[in-house]
Amino acid sequence: MSHADTHDAHDDHHHGPVTLKDGFVPWALRWIGTTNHKDLGTLYLIFAFTMFFIGGVMSLIIRAELFQPGMQLVSPEFFNSMTTMHALVMIFGGVMPGFVGLANWMVPLMIGAGDLALPRVNNWGFWILPFAFTLLLSTLFMDGGGPASGWTMYPPLVLQTGDALPFVIFAIHLMGISSITGAINVIVTILNLRAPSMTLLKMPLFVWTWLITAYLLIAVMPVLAGAVTMLLTDRYFGTSFFTAAGGGDPVMFQHIFWFFGHPEVYILILPAFGIVSTIIPTFARKALFGYDSMVYATASIAFLSFIVWAHHMFTVGMPVAGELFFMFATMLIAVPTGVKVFNWIATMWRGSMTFETPMLFAVGFVFLFTIGGFSGLMLAIAPADFQYHDSYFVVAHFHYVLVPGAVFSIIAGVYYWIPKWTGVMYSEFWGKVHFWLSAIFINVTFFPQHFVGLAGMPRRIPDYNGQFADFNWISTVGAFAFFLAQFIFIFNMMRCMARKGEKATDRVWEGAHGLEWTVPSPAPYHTFEVPPEQISIPEDELTAVHDEFDALDGHKLT
Amino acid sequence: MSVKTMLKFVSGLMAWGMSSAALAAWEVNMPVGVTEISREVHGLHMLIFWVCVAIGVVVFGAMFYSVFAHRKSRHPKPADFHESTLVEIIWTIIPFGILIAMAIPAAGTLIRMEDTRGTDMTVKITGYQWKWQYEYMDHDISYFSTLDAKSNEARRLGSGIDPATVDNYLLEVDNRLVLPVGKKVRFLLTSNDVIHAWWVPDLAVKKDAVPGYINEMWTQIDEPGIYRGQCAELCGRDHGFMPVVVEAVSQEDFDAWVAGKTGGAQEAAAEEAVAEEPAEASVEAAAEPEEAPAAEQVAAAEAPAAEPAAAEMSKDELMASGEKVYQTYCSACHQAGGEGLPPAFPALKGSAIATGDQAAHIDIVLNGKNAMTPFGGTLNDEQLAAVITYERNAWGNDTGDVVQPAQIKAAR
Numbered sequence: 001m002s003h004a005d006t007h008d009a010h011d012d013h014h015h016g017p018v019t020l021k022d023g024f025v026p027w028a029l030r031w032i033g034t035t036n037h038k039d040l041g042t043l044y045l046i047f048a049f050t051m052f053f054i055g056g057v058m059s060l061i062i063r064a065e066l067f068q069p070g071m072q073l074v075s076p077e078f079f080n081s082m083t084t085m086h087a088l089v090m091i092f093g094g095v096m097p098g099f100v101g102l103a104n105w106m107v108p109l110m111i112g113a114g115d116l117a118l119p120r121v122n123n124w125g126f127w128i129l130p131f132a133f134t135l136l137l138s139t140l141f142m143d144g145g146g147p148a149s150g151w152t153m154y155p156p157l158v159l160q161t162g163d164a165l166p167f168v169i170f171a172i173h174l175m176g177i178s179s180i181t182g183a184i185n186v187i188v189t190i191l192n193l194r195a196p197s198m199t200l201l202k203m204p205l206f207v208w209t210w211l212i213t214a215y216l217l218i219a220v221m222p223v224l225a226g227a228v229t230m231l232l233t234d235r236y237f238g239t240s241f242f243t244a245a246g247g248g249d250p251v252m253f254q255h256i257f258w259f260f261g262h263p264e265v266y267i268l269i270l271p272a273f274g275i276v277s278t279i280i281p282t283f284a285r286k287a288l289f290g291y292d293s294m295v296y297a298t299a300s301i302a303f304l305s306f307i308v309w310a311h312h313m314f315t316v317g318m319p320v321a322g323e324l325f326f327m328f329a330t331m332l333i334a335v336p337t338g339v340k341v342f343n344w345i346a347t348m349w350r351g352s353m354t355f356e357t358p359m360l361f362a363v364g365f366v367f368l369f370t371i372g373g374f375s376g377l378m379l380a381i382a383p384a385d386f387q388y389h390d391s392y393f394v395v396a397h398f399h400y401v402l403v404p405g406a407v408f409s410i411i412a413g414v415y416y417w418i419p420k421w422t423g424v425m426y427s428e429f430w431g432k433v434h435f436w437l438s439a440i441f442i443n444v445t446f447f448p449q450h451f452v453g454l455a456g457m458p459r460r461i462p463d464y465n466g467q468f469a470d471f472n473w474i475s476t477v478g479a480f481a482f483f484l485a486q487f488i489f490i491f492n493m494m495r496c497m498a499r500k501g502e503k504a505t506d507r508v509w510e511g512a513h514g515l516e517w518t519v520p521s522p523a524p525y526h527t528f529e530v531p532p533e534q535i536s537i538p539e540d541e542l543t544a545v546h547d548e549f550d551a552l553d554g555h556k557l558t
Numbered sequence: 559m560s561v562k563t564m565l566k567f568v569s570g571l572m573a574w575g576m577s578s579a580a581l582a583a584w585e586v587n588m589p590v591g592v593t594e595i596s597r598e599v600h601g602l603h604m605l606i607f608w609v610c611v612a613i614g615v616v617v618f619g620a621m622f623y624s625v626f627a628h629r630k631s632r633h634p635k636p637a638d639f640h641e642s643t644l645v646e647i648i649w650t651i652i653p654f655g656i657l658i659a660m661a662i663p664a665a666g667t668l669i670r671m672e673d674t675r676g677t678d679m680t681v682k683i684t685g686y687q688w689k690w691q692y693e694y695m696d697h698d699i700s701y702f703s704t705l706d707a708k709s710n711e712a713r714r715l716g717s718g719i720d721p722a723t724v725d726n727y728l729l730e731v732d733n734r735l736v737l738p739v740g741k742k743v744r745f746l747l748t749s750n751d752v753i754h755a756w757w758v759p760d761l762a763v764k765k766d767a768v769p770g771y772i773n774e775m776w777t778q779i780d781e782p783g784i785y786r787g788q789c790a791e792l793c794g795r796d797h798g799f800m801p802v803v804v805e806a807v808s809q810e811d812f813d814a815w816v817a818g819k820t821g822g823a824q825e826a827a828a829e830e831a832v833a834e835e836p837a838e839a840s841v842e843a844a845a846e847p848e849e850a851p852a853a854e855q856v857a858a859a860e861a862p863a864a865e866p867a868a869a870e871m872s873k874d875e876l877m878a879s880g881e882k883v884y885q886t887y888c889s890a891c892h893q894a895g896g897e898g899l900p901p902a903f904p905a906l907k908g909s910a911i912a913t914g915d916q917a918a919h920i921d922i923v924l925n926g927k928n929a930m931t932p933f934g935g936t937l938n939d940e941q942l943a944a945v946i947t948y949e950r951n952a953w954g955n956d957t958g959d960v961v962q963p964a965q966i967k968a969a970r
Contacts, residue, residue, distance in 0.1 A: 069727060071713055071714065071715040072715075075715055075795075076798065077899065080795060143900060144900060149792065149794075156753070157793060160929055244770020244771070249770065250770065284636065287640040290641050292641070315764050315765050315790075316766045316768065317774075320668065320669060324669075327664065334653060335650060335653050338650075338653045343646075347640075348624045349628065349637075351624075351628050351633070351636045352634055352635060353628055354629065354630045363621075370614070370618075371614075374610035378603070381664045382664065383602055383762075384664075386599070387762055387764065389764055451586040454586065454588040455587070455589070455759075458789070458790045460792045461788070461797060463728060465728050467585065
């Protein structure tokens with residue numbers, strides 16, 4: 001049905017993509033006009049890593065200024081716009097497009113679909129992003145500088161932003177449109193284009209977590225759009241949604257923002273759960289423990305994420321009943337999250353593990369994400385949160401769940417699947433060096449931030465008293481080392497993209513069972529033009545399955 | 559980074575072993591604090607911390623044992639179990655039980671923290687960009703508290719002053735909040751511009767100061783001492799430079815301070831009026847917070863509320879003291895050279911206000927406008943006259959205007 005339509009629309013691409021050999025202009029037009037999920041997945045990932053680099057440079061400016069007490073490098077307002085931009089770029093430009101890129105590449109391959117259900121929408125969703133971020137980054141050069149009120153954009157402070165404000169708001173609208181189109185596409189694809197015998201509870205967990213994430217995106221991105229639009233009208237059209245002097249309420253913005261913001265936190269981590277749940281069974285050579293409970297736990301986390309938002313606002317002055325409710329609800333999230341961690345460890349338990357780079361990053365994820373989970377549990381305790389709130393303890397907490405959490409999972413996913421994408425193996429030696437340097441320096445960077453936070457250092461300050469100096473310089477050293485270590489990854493991946501290295505087998509990993517490993521390496525431009533009959537690969541049948549494939553265009557010969 | 563950092567590290571380690579002052583620099587934990595609530599909060603913090611450590615030991619212990627023992631080289635044949643409803647139920651219920659055990663004491667402390675009944679006195683705290691105003695509701699005392707002059711000078715980009723040479727760098731103010739020990743003090747928090755948050759870790763109090771809202775919280779300090787904190791909610795460019803300093807004193811000392819403040823205010827104002835350069839006197843007092851007793855400092859800041867004498871001043875006098883006032887109160891936004899930070903903070907250099915109608919200029923400084931703070935309550939007539947004169951003649955504005963304290967008095 002819809003499969004056949006997609007097939008016809010792509011007839012001109014049928015004999016493989018245009019390459020640089022066909023001339024620069026046709027090559028560029030191919031990438032601009034492409035509706036192929038693999039092309040767009042690649043574009044999303046390249047975009048995401050470009051943004052990780054830009055956001056990373058911003059974090060280095062922040063860390064350099066905080067290397068020692070006193071103002072040495074930048075002005076306080078520039079410092080504030082660096083913290084603001086770093087967050088916006090990393091969240092909306094790095095982690096989210098990174099996950100969308102992986103979904104683009106892998107969801108169709110994992111469910112046996114020929115492409116995403118809405119290929120043109122997919123193209124549009126991606127090509128909005130470069131414009132959105134060009135717009136966002138250009139505000140740094142505007143009168144009054146970039147946005148400097150934190151990525152949370154609390155009024156009334158945000159209304160003091162200079163000329164940048166409407167551009168930032170427009171950029172956020174664009175990012176929201178991109179996310180929503182991506183989310184709709186993922187949902188429609190998963191619900192309609194699965195291989196006939198793949199029932200919902202047989203889907204790979206990465207597909208499940210992305211399905212739930214996509215619903216979260218559709219539910220909350222419009223809320224953010226509404227909130228920032230109200231900021232726009234408050235500033236330019238004389239409304240007073242958030243201005244106390246006009247009868248508005250500045251705290252209302254925080255409620256609306258965090259009603260978006262807390263589910264957003266899970267948008268940034270649920271796909272990571274899916275990636276880790278895919279990688280660990282492969283390298284443990286053992287099926288994922290408690291598949292059903294993993295699905296239910298993911299769904300519970302998604303539901304709970306809608307009723308805990310005000311724990312970001314414990315100090316705002318809520319009634320005590322409200323504080324109690326949000327404290328209890330927040331603590332409850334620890335239960336399904338704990339179930340996931342226990343299930344991962346039970347999957348490893350009595351497996352037969354090897355530790356190739358993707359597995360190292362996945363195990364590193366479980367360990368370090370859980371540390372972030374522990375500090376999250378501490379933050380849930382409202383009376384203690386009054387001390388932690390807006391201190392470096394919080395900074396340490398959310399960087400633990402986002403960097404060795406979300407970012408490690410993206411890196412793990414790229415190592416895991418890039419042999420399938422490019423047909424060559426990355427360098428295992430340099431992959432391991434990359435992992436160990438990353439794992440060590442991420443802790444050097446963020447662990448000391450727990451200490452300064454507890455000792456009383458507020459977040460988002462450009463300068464501090466000498467009592468915080470020692471842990472701050474350690475943190476700065478760690479940040480620079482972590483940043484430099486990522487170049488190993490970039491070069492390792494570029495080597496694969498240049499097709500240099502050992503040829504990958506079709507299955508790549510001894511313990512891999514998903515549908516994506518039934519297609520040749522590198523994956524042909526078009527795959528699963530006819531839905532596959534089986535949905536995972538039993539040990540002994542693997543060879544037989546890909547013998548049926550024509551390595552050139554993915555047609556079944558028979 | 560290399561040698562200097564290594565030296566720093568080594569000397570840090572040495573100092574760590576030797577002095578308690580350096581111990582503070584390696585402080586890794588939340589302060590126990592000096593109130594019953596802060597001790598409870600610290601107890602909760604340590605309890606949840608040890609609960610996490612215990613869970614961590616079990617979970618990570620199992621994980622690392624598995625990583626060690628169940629690797630392919632030691633365990634070549636994987637087991638094939640992959641589900642157990644019983645196990646799933648067990649590890650759902652156990653964490654649930656732990657959480658309930660945690661939630662009960664946490665709820666108790668939370669309810670006690672939010673119980674503001676039966677307080678002995680009330681202080682209203684108002685956040686401004688970037689200072690605090692303290693109003694003692696029971697004593698008719700009101701003053702502003704800003705970053706002290708030494709820190710303020712050292713924290714400028716490229717100031718050339720080593721922060722290590724400034725006592726309590728960024729954690730000292732001109733006028734501390736003076737509170738009696740052993741009394742339940744209620745704070746009413748609000749803001750005049752953007753959202754701030756008032757935080758003193760030793761008291762375990764932190765709450766947002768939100769414009770249009772009045773938030774409540776309380777503390778009861780057990781031990782006399784000086785307790786330092788900072789603004790915790792991002793409030794613009796000088797967010798990192800609006801510390802909170804609480805000076806807890808015995809009831810007798812507090813009474814004496816109050817008496818000095820309320821009874822002595824007229825006296826102090828009268829003294830100031832006959833002084834040659836009254837505005838400068840108050841700036842000087844602000845610059846020497848360590849030597850000046852709290853009562854005297856506050857008296858100086860309190861002066862605007864009292865009746866000042868409207869003596870004629872020369873243009874030179876006005877310009878000299880006006881520059882000092884400008885650097886203290888205005889330059890954070892409008893910049894030392896009057897160039898401002900447009901569009902939020904307009905330039906004064908060559909501006910329509912600073913070179914146009916005097917009355918409009920006086921009005922905006924006295925009463926504020928948009929992001930501009932009203933200074934009518936902060937500065938006295940001489941200071942206002944001086945700073946307005948300065949603004950109208952500095953940086954090539956050269957209007958030649960001289961604004962006298964009497965004009966300010968008339969405009970109030």
